[in-house]
Amino acid sequence: MACGHDPRRGILVRTLRFGVALFLRHIWVLTAPAAFLAVAVWLGVAYHSWSTVPLASLIMLHTAFGLLGSYVVHECGHFVGLGLCTHVSMVSVTSTPFRLSLNPAGQLTTRAALGVAVAGPLSAVLVGAGLWVLFPELGLGWWYLGHAAFLAPCFGDGRGGAQAAPPLATPA
Numbered sequence: 140m141a142c143g144h145d146p147r148r149g150i151l152v153r154t155l156r157f158g159v160a161l162f163l164r165h166i167w168v169l170t171a172p173a174a175f176l177a178v179a180v181w182l183g184v185a186y187h188s189w190s191t192v193p194l195a196s197l198i199m200l201h202t203a204f205g206l207l208g209s210y211v212v213h214e215c216g217h218f219v220g221l222g223l224c225t226h227v228s229m230v231s232v233t234s235t236p237f238r239l240s241l242n243p244a245g246q247l248t249t250r251a252a253l254g255v256a257v258a259g260p261l262s263a264v265l266v267g268a269g270l271w272v273l274f275p276e277l278g279l280g281w282w283y284l285g286h287a288a289f290l291a292p293c294f295g296d297g298r299g300g301a302q303a304a305p306p307l308a309t310p311a
């Protein structure tokens with residue numbers, strides 16, 4: 140174990156804390172849906188016209204637990220992946236409103252780098268499959284299943300995974 144530190148200790152609590160912090164940091168994406176929902180409710184209260192409330196609620200649900208939720212699950216997947224690496228002693232997070240970087244302190248083996256790259260999209264896809272099976276009527280699963288696209292080489296995860304993956308055939 141590198142640095143005498145067990146990165147797996149408390150991984151669940153650290154991941155939950157990371158996920159909640161990430162959700163709150165990007166909660167600004169709910170501004171427009173919240174404003175639309177508020178107007179829809181106001182129309183209902185003021186004019187007894189509640190017809191827009193279901194649509195506004197649906198947009199709020201999909202923005203919060205589809206768009207933002209799938210992003211948080213994806214990043215939590217990377218976070219857990221890094222946390223399980225025995226040669227990573229610490230993970231620092233730098234973030235802007237549009238970009239998040241997880242910076243591991245320590246060394247990643249080629250295999251670990253592949254696992255970390257795949258862990259983000261894979262965790263989102265697994266949650267999406269669960270949502271699709273358990274709550275198909277909500278339509279939220281597609282937000283998560285769509286993260287499989289990040290495994291394509293044109294995205295950072297796919298590129299990182301392809302670089303870390305062992306060659307399919309060794310030259311003679």
Ligand SMILES: [Zn+2]
Pocket residue numbers: 213217259260289296
């Ligand atoms: Zn990713």
